[in-house]
Amino acid sequence: MSNAPILAALCASIEPVEKRFSDLTQKRLDAKTKPRGSLGRLEDLACQLASVQRTATPSVSSKAVVVMGADHGVAEEGVSAYPQEVTAQMLLNFARGGAGINVLARHSGARVVVVDIGVAHPLPAMPEIFSQRVRAGTANFTKGPAMSLDEATRAVLVGASLASQLADSGVNLIGIGEMGIANTTASSAMTAVLTRTAVEEVTGLGTGIDSATRTRKIDVIRRAIQVNRPDAKNPMDVLHKLGGLEIAGLAGVVLGAAARQTAVVIDGFIASVAALIATRMVPAVAGYLIASHRSVEIGHRVVLVELGRMPLLDLGLRLGEGTGAALAMNLIDAAVAVLSEMATFESAGVTDAGR
Amino acid sequence: MSNAPILAALCASIEPVEKRFSDLTQKRLDAKTKPRGSLGRLEDLACQLASVQRTATPSVSSKAVVVMGADHGVAEEGVSAYPQEVTAQMLLNFARGGAGINVLARHSGARVVVVDIGVAHPLPAMPEIFSQRVRAGTANFTKGPAMSLDEATRAVLVGASLASQLADSGVNLIGIGEMGIANTTASSAMTAVLTRTAVEEVTGLGTGIDSATRTRKIDVIRRAIQVNRPDAKNPMDVLHKLGGLEIAGLAGVVLGAAARQTAVVIDGFIASVAALIATRMVPAVAGYLIASHRSVEIGHRVVLVELGRMPLLDLGLRLGEGTGAALAMNLIDAAVAVLSEMATFESAGVTDAGR
Numbered sequence: 001m002s003n004a005p006i007l008a009a010l011c012a013s014i015e016p017v018e019k020r021f022s023d024l025t026q027k028r029l030d031a032k033t034k035p036r037g038s039l040g041r042l043e044d045l046a047c048q049l050a051s052v053q054r055t056a057t058p059s060v061s062s063k064a065v066v067v068m069g070a071d072h073g074v075a076e077e078g079v080s081a082y083p084q085e086v087t088a089q090m091l092l093n094f095a096r097g098g099a100g101i102n103v104l105a106r107h108s109g110a111r112v113v114v115v116d117i118g119v120a121h122p123l124p125a126m127p128e129i130f131s132q133r134v135r136a137g138t139a140n141f142t143k144g145p146a147m148s149l150d151e152a153t154r155a156v157l158v159g160a161s162l163a164s165q166l167a168d169s170g171v172n173l174i175g176i177g178e179m180g181i182a183n184t185t186a187s188s189a190m191t192a193v194l195t196r197t198a199v200e201e202v203t204g205l206g207t208g209i210d211s212a213t214r215t216r217k218i219d220v221i222r223r224a225i226q227v228n229r230p231d232a233k234n235p236m237d238v239l240h241k242l243g244g245l246e247i248a249g250l251a252g253v254v255l256g257a258a259a260r261q262t263a264v265v266i267d268g269f270i271a272s273v274a275a276l277i278a279t280r281m282v283p284a285v286a287g288y289l290i291a292s293h294r295s296v297e298i299g300h301r302v303v304l305v306e307l308g309r310m311p312l313l314d315l316g317l318r319l320g321e322g323t324g325a326a327l328a329m330n331l332i333d334a335a336v337a338v339l340s341e342m343a344t345f346e347s348a349g350v351t352d353a354g355r
Numbered sequence: 356m357s358n359a360p361i362l363a364a365l366c367a368s369i370e371p372v373e374k375r376f377s378d379l380t381q382k383r384l385d386a387k388t389k390p391r392g393s394l395g396r397l398e399d400l401a402c403q404l405a406s407v408q409r410t411a412t413p414s415v416s417s418k419a420v421v422v423m424g425a426d427h428g429v430a431e432e433g434v435s436a437y438p439q440e441v442t443a444q445m446l447l448n449f450a451r452g453g454a455g456i457n458v459l460a461r462h463s464g465a466r467v468v469v470v471d472i473g474v475a476h477p478l479p480a481m482p483e484i485f486s487q488r489v490r491a492g493t494a495n496f497t498k499g500p501a502m503s504l505d506e507a508t509r510a511v512l513v514g515a516s517l518a519s520q521l522a523d524s525g526v527n528l529i530g531i532g533e534m535g536i537a538n539t540t541a542s543s544a545m546t547a548v549l550t551r552t553a554v555e556e557v558t559g560l561g562t563g564i565d566s567a568t569r570t571r572k573i574d575v576i577r578r579a580i581q582v583n584r585p586d587a588k589n590p591m592d593v594l595h596k597l598g599g600l601e602i603a604g605l606a607g608v609v610l611g612a613a614a615r616q617t618a619v620v621i622d623g624f625i626a627s628v629a630a631l632i633a634t635r636m637v638p639a640v641a642g643y644l645i646a647s648h649r650s651v652e653i654g655h656r657v658v659l660v661e662l663g664r665m666p667l668l669d670l671g672l673r674l675g676e677g678t679g680a681a682l683a684m685n686l687i688d689a690a691v692a693v694l695s696e697m698a699t700f701e702s703a704g705v706t707d708a709g710r
Contacts, residue, residue: 033448034455035436035562039678040651040671081390082708089705093388098698100389106696107689207390296395314669315686316395323394330685331670334462341461343453350444353437 003153007236010160014258017051017287025050025058025339032342033350041312045290045335052263052288053172060336063110063329064166065175065265065322066253067094067101068159070245071120071137072182073146074224079185079217081207084137088121090179094321095128101177101321108329110175112322115162117155118245132158134245138186141224145241146186152240152248159252160259167260174257175265175292175329176274177322178246184297187273189221189242191299193232194276195306199225202299204269207318235280243277250274255281258288265325265332268295268317272303279307292328293317358508362591365515369613372406372642380405380413380694387697388705396667400645400690407618407643408527415691418465418684419521420530420620420677421608422449422456423514425473425600426492428501429579430537434572436562437536439492443476445534449676450483456532456676463684465530467677470517472510473600487513489600493541496579500596501541507595507603514607515614522615529612530620530647530684531629532677533601539652542628544576544597546654548587549631550661554580557654559624562673590635598632605629610636613643620680620687623650623672627658634662647683648672 025047030036037043049058069091075084093099094114097106105112115130116123120137123129134155138146147155166174184206191202199221205214228241239248251274257264258278266275266289279285291309294300296318304311312328345352380402385391392398404413424446430439448454449469452461460467470485471478475492478484489510493501502510521529535541539561546557554576560569583596594603606629612619613633621630621644634640646664649655651673659666667683700707 032455033445033453034674038562038672038674039455040673042670042672042682083706086706086708089703090388093698093703093705096698096703098388098696098703100387100394100693100697103692103696104689107685107692207393312670315397315667317393317397318395319389319393327686327689330462330689331682334459334682334685337458337462338455341453341458342455343448343451348444348448348451348453350448351438351441353441 003150003157007153007156010255010259011282014282014284016284018054019051021054021056022047022051024056028056029339031344033345033348039338042335042338045332046339049263052261054261058336060173060332062171063173064113064171065101065105065110065177065326066113066115066162067177067179067322068115068117068246068249069179070118072180072186072244073138073140074142074185074220075182076140077142077220079220080182081209082181084120084181087179087181088119088123091116091119091123091129095126099321100319100323101326104323104326108326110326110329115249117158117249138244141242142220142227145228146243147240149236149240152236152243155245155248156252159249160256163253163256164260167262173263173265173329173332174253175322175325176250176253176271177267177325178250178270178320180244180246183244183270185217185221186242186244186247187270188299189224190238190273191303192221193225193230193238193242195302196232197302202302204297204299235277239277247274251277254278254285258285263290264288265290265292265328267292267322267325268320269297269300270320272300272307276303276307293324358505358512362508362511365610365614366637369637369639371639373409374406376409376411377402377406379411383411384694386699388700388703394693397690397693400687401694404618407616409616413691415528415687417525418528419468419526420456420460420465420532420681421468421470421517422532422534422677423470423472423601423604424534426475427535427537427541427599428493428495429497429540429575431495432497432575434540434575435537436564439475439536442534442536443474443478446471446474446478446484450481454676455674455678456681459678459681463681465681465684470604472513472604493599496597497575497582500583501598502595504591504595507591507598510600510603511607514604515611518608518611519615522617528618528620528684528687529608530677530680531605531608531626532622532680533605533625533675535599535601538599538625540572540576541597541599541602542625543654544579545593545628546658547576548580548585548593548597550657551587552657557657559652559654590632594632602629606632609633609640613640618645619643620645620647620683622647622677622680623675624652624655625675627655627662631658631662648679
C-alpha cells in the first residue's frame with residue numbers, strides 16, 4: 001500500500017501565509033517609540049510571524065527543536081571524520097541533555113524532541129527518544145538508491161505527523177536540526193542536483209575532514225548522481241535516491257508545520273536542504289520558514305539563496321543538531337517582545353517626527 | 356582644579372587581557388561533544404571572556420546596559436529628523452520601562468542604568484534616572500568646541516566611576532548605549548577625524564533624515580572640523596571639540612570597565628565611537644570589547660574596522676539605546692552556557708575522532 005496519496009493530501013492542505021497580518025503588524029510597530037523601521041529584521045520577524053499565525057499579536061509561547069537522527073550507508077565510503085557509531089552515541093547524549101543543542105535550546109526556553117528515524121545501531125528504549133525507525137540507516141547510494149520511494153514517503157509522514165502533534169500540544173515555533181554521520185555528503189549531493197550546481201561548489205568539510213577526504217567525498221557524490229540519475233524536477237525522486245531518513249523526516253516537519261500554520265526555524269546546511277525539498281513540493285511553504293544562520297558549509301549559501309531566505313546569524317557555526325535554530329529563537333522571542341511590550345509615541349508622550 | 360591627572364591615573368591602571376586563560380578555555384571547549392571549533396564565534400566569545408576575567412570558568416551572571424542621554428547644540432542646525440525635546444522624553448520613557456532598550460534588556464536579563472549626563476531640558480528627579488549632568492547639552496560645534504576639555508574629562512570620569520560601581524555590585528558584563536538627538540552628527544564628525552576618512556563616507560541618515568538634510572549634515576560637519584581644527588592624534592582634543600557628553604561618558608564606561616577587568620558590549624555607531632576614543636587613549640582596552648552588531652549607519656562600518664572587532668549581529672538595526680548590545684548579550688550568555696553545561700566526549704561516552 002502506498003503512502004503517496006496521504007502525502008499528496010498533506011501538501012494540498014498547505015495554504016500560503018497571509019500578508020495582510022504582516023501589514024497590520026507593521027502599523028503597530030510604527031506606533032512604537034523608535035524611528036520607523038529602526039529595529040530592522042526584528043520588525044520583519046514580528047511581521048512574518050503575524051502572517052504565519054494570522055494575527056497582529058503573534059506569540060512564541062511554546063518552542064520546540066526537533067532533532068532527527070539517522071545513519072547513512074555512504075559513510076562506508078570514508079567521507080566523514082567520525083565513525084558511524086557516533087550517530088547513536090550522540091542521540092544518547094541528546095537524551096541525557098549534554099549536547100550543544102540541549103544547552104542552547106534550554107537557553108532559548110525550547111524543548112528538544114529527539115527522534116530516531118533510522119539510526120544504524122539499535123538504541124535502548126527510553127522516553128527521551130521518540131523511536132520512529134523507518135529503516136536502520138540508508139543504503140550506500142553509490143550503488144543504488146539510498147532508500148525506496150515508499151520509505152522516503154514514510155519518513156516524510158513521520159515528520160509531518162510529529163509537527164502536527166507538536167502544534168496540538170500548543171507549540172507555536174518549531175526548530176529543525178539533525179544528527180547523522182555522513183549527512184553532509186547526502187546534502188551536498190541533493191543540493192548539486194536540486195540547484196543544478198557543480199558538486200565541488202556545494203561540497204565542504206563537514207565535521208572537519210581533510211582535503212584528500214573532501215576530494216573523495218566529491219568523487220563519491222558524482223558517482224552517486226551517475227548511478228541514480230535523479231530527476232531534479234521531482235523532489236521525492238531526489239530525496240529517496242540521494243537523501244537521508246532524517247532529511248526526509250525534517251522535510252516532513254516543515255510540511256506538517258506549514259499545514260498547521262506554524263513557523264519553522266531552519267538550522268544549517270542539512271536542515272536547509274530538507275526545507276528546500278519541502279518548498280519544491282509546495283512552494284507556499286517558503287513563507288513559513290525562518291533561516292536561523294549561515295553555516296560554514298559552502299553548500300549552505302547556495303541552498304539559502306535558492307530558498308530566498310536571509311539568515312539571521314552568521315557566527316561560523318557548523319555543528320548542526322539545531323543549534324543555530326535554537327540561538328535564533330532568542331531573536332524571534334525578542335521580536336515578539338518588542339511588538340507586545342514597547343510603549344507607543346502616544347502612551348509615552350514622545351514627539352513623533354517620523355514619517 | 357583639573358581632572359586630567361585622575362583620568363591619566365585611570366588609563367595607567369588598565370592592563371591587557373590575559374590570553375593564557377583564553378587558551379585554557381579553548382582546551383575545555385575542545386573536550387566537549389562537538390567537532391573542534393564547530394560552535395564558531397560562540398567559542399571565541401567564551402575564550403575572550405576568559406581572557407578578560409582571568410579564569411577558565413567565566414561568568415556573566417549579572418548584566419547591565421548603561422544608557423547615557425545628552426543633548427547636542429548642533430541640533431539647532433537642523434541635522435536630525437526629531438526635535439531636541441525627544442532626548443528628555445525618551446529618558447523618561449527609559450525610566451518607565453517602555454522603550455526598545457527596556458524590552459530587549461529585560462529579554463536578556465540585563466538591568467538598564469539610565470544616566471542623564473547632559474540633557475538640555477531639565478528632567479524631574481526620579482530614582483530610575485541617575486543624574487550626573489556635566490552641563491545642559493553641548494554647544495553648537497560649528498561655532499567653537501562642543502564643550503571644554505575639562506567638561507569632557509569630567510564626563511569621562513562620570514562613566515568610569517559608574518562602571519566601577521557596577522563592578523563593585525557584581526556586574527560582570529556591561530553594555531553601552533545612548534540617546535541624544537543629533538548625536539550621529541557628532542559621531543560622524545569624530546569618525547571622520549579619528550579615522551581620516553572623508554566626511555561623506557561616514558555620514559548617514561541617522562534616525563531617518565532625507566537626502567537634502569544629509570547634505571546639510573555633511574556641510575555642518577565639515578564646518579565644525581574647519582572651525583575647531585581637532586588634533587586627530589589626541590582623542591581628548593577630538594572628544595571635547597566634536598563630541599557629546601554621552602559619548603564622553605560612554606568612553607569613560609569603557610575605560611572604567613577595562614580597569615575593573617570587565618567586558619564591554621558595544622552597541623551601534625555612537626557607542627562604537629565612544630569605544631574608539633577609549634582605545635585611542637589606551638590601546639589595551641580593545642581586548643575588553645565585544646562588538647554587538649553592525650548598524651545601518653555607514654560610519655559604523657569604518658569604526659568597527661578601526662576597532663578591529665567583528666560584530667556578532669547584522670540585523671539592519673539603527674535604534675541605538677543599547678538595543679544591539681542587549682540582543683548580543685543573549686549570544687554571550689549562550690557561549691558561557693556551552694562552556695559550563697556541555698558534556699565532554701569522555702563523560703558522554705562519545706567517540707572523539709577529531710584532531
